[in-house]
Amino acid sequence: MGAMTAVTLNVNGERFSRELDNRTTLLDLLREHAHLSGVKKGCDHGQCGACTVLLDGRRVNSCLLLAVAMDGTEITTIEGLSDGTTLHPLQRAFVDHDAFQCGFCTPGQICSAVGAIAEARAGWPSAVTAHDAPPGPVELTVPEVRERMSGNLCRCGAYVNIVSAVREVAR
Amino acid sequence: MKEFRYERPTDADSAVALLTDAPGAAYLGGGTNLVDLMKLGVAAPDLLVDVSRLPFEEVEETDGGGLRVGAAVRNSTLAARRMVRERYPIVSEALLSGASAQLRNAATVGGNLLQRTRCLYFQDVGKPCNKRRPGSGCPAREGVHRDLAILGASEHCVATHPSDLAVALAALDAMVHLVSAAGPRSLPLTELHRLPGDEPHRDTVLRHGELITAVELPPPVPEARSAYRKARDRASYAFALASVAAVLQVRGGMVHHVRIAFGALAARPWRARTAEEALLGQPATEEAFGEAVDRELAAARPLRDNGYKVPLARRLAVSVLTDLAAPDAGGQR
Numbered sequence: 001m002g003a004m005t006a007v008t009l010n011v012n013g014e015r016f017s018r019e020l021d022n023r024t025t026l027l028d029l030l031r032e033h034a035h036l037s038g039v040k041k042g043c044d045h046g047q048c049g050a051c052t053v054l055l056d057g058r059r060v061n062s063c064l065l066l067a068v069a070m071d072g073t074e075i076t077t078i079e080g081l082s083d084g085t086t087l088h089p090l091q092r093a094f095v096d097h098d099a100f101q102c103g104f105c106t107p108g109q110i111c112s113a114v115g116a117i118a119e120a121r122a123g124w125p126s127a128v129t130a131h132d133a134p135p136g137p138v139e140l141t142v143p144e145v146r147e148r149m150s151g152n153l154c155r156c157g158a159y160v161n162i163v164s165a166v167r168e169v170a171r
Numbered sequence: 172m173k174e175f176r177y178e179r180p181t182d183a184d185s186a187v188a189l190l191t192d193a194p195g196a197a198y199l200g201g202g203t204n205l206v207d208l209m210k211l212g213v214a215a216p217d218l219l220v221d222v223s224r225l226p227f228e229e230v231e232e233t234d235g236g237g238l239r240v241g242a243a244v245r246n247s248t249l250a251a252r253r254m255v256r257e258r259y260p261i262v263s264e265a266l267l268s269g270a271s272a273q274l275r276n277a278a279t280v281g282g283n284l285l286q287r288t289r290c291l292y293f294q295d296v297g298k299p300c301n302k303r304r305p306g307s308g309c310p311a312r313e314g315v316h317r318d319l320a321i322l323g324a325s326e327h328c329v330a331t332h333p334s335d336l337a338v339a340l341a342a343l344d345a346m347v348h349l350v351s352a353a354g355p356r357s358l359p360l361t362e363l364h365r366l367p368g369d370e371p372h373r374d375t376v377l378r379h380g381e382l383i384t385a386v387e388l389p390p391p392v393p394e395a396r397s398a399y400r401k402a403r404d405r406a407s408y409a410f411a412l413a414s415v416a417a418v419l420q421v422r423g424g425m426v427h428h429v430r431i432a433f434g435a436l437a438a439r440p441w442r443a444r445t446a447e448e449a450l451l452g453q454p455a456t457e458e459a460f461g462e463a464v465d466r467e468l469a470a471a472r473p474l475r476d477n478g479y480k481v482p483l484a485r486r487l488a489v490s491v492l493t494d495l496a497a498p499d500a501g502g503q504r
Contacts, residue, residue, distance in 0.1 A: 003177070127407065
């Protein structure tokens with residue numbers, strides 16, 4: 001057992017407190033300690049986006065964050081998006097648009113899309129946003145969604161339907 | 172991953188003191204590169220000093236009309252700031268051309284500048300690498316080097332620096348503010364990173380324990396226009412094969428002020444000073460831009476599989492400068 005640190009954070013609205021090996025990533029905290037297996041370990045190197053969660057409302061790769069550095073933060077995983085048995089609008093849209101096949105990337109895709117929609121509403125530009133775009137929300141066109149969701153890979157190739165699902169909710 | 176202790180000091184002096192006394196310690200910013208390197212065994216600090224919550228999170232105008240960006244500001248926050256988009260658009264463009272939204276939400280400005288090369292041999296502890304293990308050799312020269320340096324490399328190392336932001340900052344004459352046990356100091360961004368020479372393990376001129384606290388941009392050059400352009404294997408979420416940041420001010424058809432920096436060609440953002448000097452006072456024409464860039468790239472020493480970077484960098488630079496010189500070009504800024 002390596003050097004340990006006590007960590008307290010808020011996960012999906014509930015306080016989570018644990019003494020953890022410093023080497024624990026946020027991803028491993030969520031899956032192995034908080035038993036939230038919706039968040040997925042894909043590449044474990046920040047390249048695939050399967051581990052995407054919301055950190056204080058911003059989408060991040062949980063595999064590259066050390067749990068000890070997350071003390072005092074608020075984390076939302078796919079399990080925290082639905083309201084009881086009522087699906088989050090993005091979960092509903094992914095079902096309606098057939099936006100997945102095997103489903104392994106889906107929790108990360110949906111958390112990422114929640115972040116992407118919030119960023120666009122806040123007026124954050126992307127690499128394809130016009131330089132002279134007026135202040136205010138950015139419309140999520142197809143090129144905008146493709147660019148903003150490029151950090152989430154889908155080996156099944158469900159991209160076309162993922163774009164449709166995200167755009168429906170963004171409207 | 173090797174065991175490490177973790178500290179999160181609340182002020183810079185404490186952070187510097189913790190690192191100064193611990194030769195095996197490292198600062199932790201957003202961790203998007205360092206944590207990955209720790210998983211790979213490339214980095215094995217015995218103490219991580221978390222500086223991501225130090226009070227360096229402001230983006231503020233300086234008294235002189237420039238901009239001071241705290242080292243802990245996240246890449247996505249900086250890219251979205253209206254003041255940055257309006258006054259220093261190439262900073263925003265460079266940031267948004269790099270990584271993914273998730274990574275930009277975590278990565279800090281200071282950490283972006285200090286990220287390590289993505290050379291495959293550096294990231295594979297099963298292979299020799301002079302940057303990772305001095306004296307072990309450089310298989311990249313004869314091996315896989317399509318992405319690697321054509322300028323300023325040495326027989327010991329052909330790594331490139333992967334940052335997009337640093338290229339824009341080089342073109343903007345940015346300063347980097349530092350603090351160490353010896354006190355504060357400031358450096359031009361272009362002097363932060365080193366060429367490999369015979370010490371490729373030293374990426375920068377920073378001393379052990381020295382901490383980046385802020386990056387400062389001088390006031391924008393009046394009436395100058397600027398652009399960042401990046402060539403890569405995918406349309407999004409890929410490192411540059413070559414990139415260029417340029418700032419151009421034309422008066423009466425002549426080049427009055429010009430700054431050109433290349434990315435992904437060398438171990439540091441490559442300020443094209445030879446081309447800049449050649450252009451000053453010359454007609455702002457495609458022909459003049461091409462001749463000046465050729466002079467700069469005459470120093471290129473490509474390897475077997477990266478010679479394509481010479482014409483690629485040339486086309487990027489000439490097209491960007493030509494667009495900036497056109498009075499009614501789209502996207503004037």
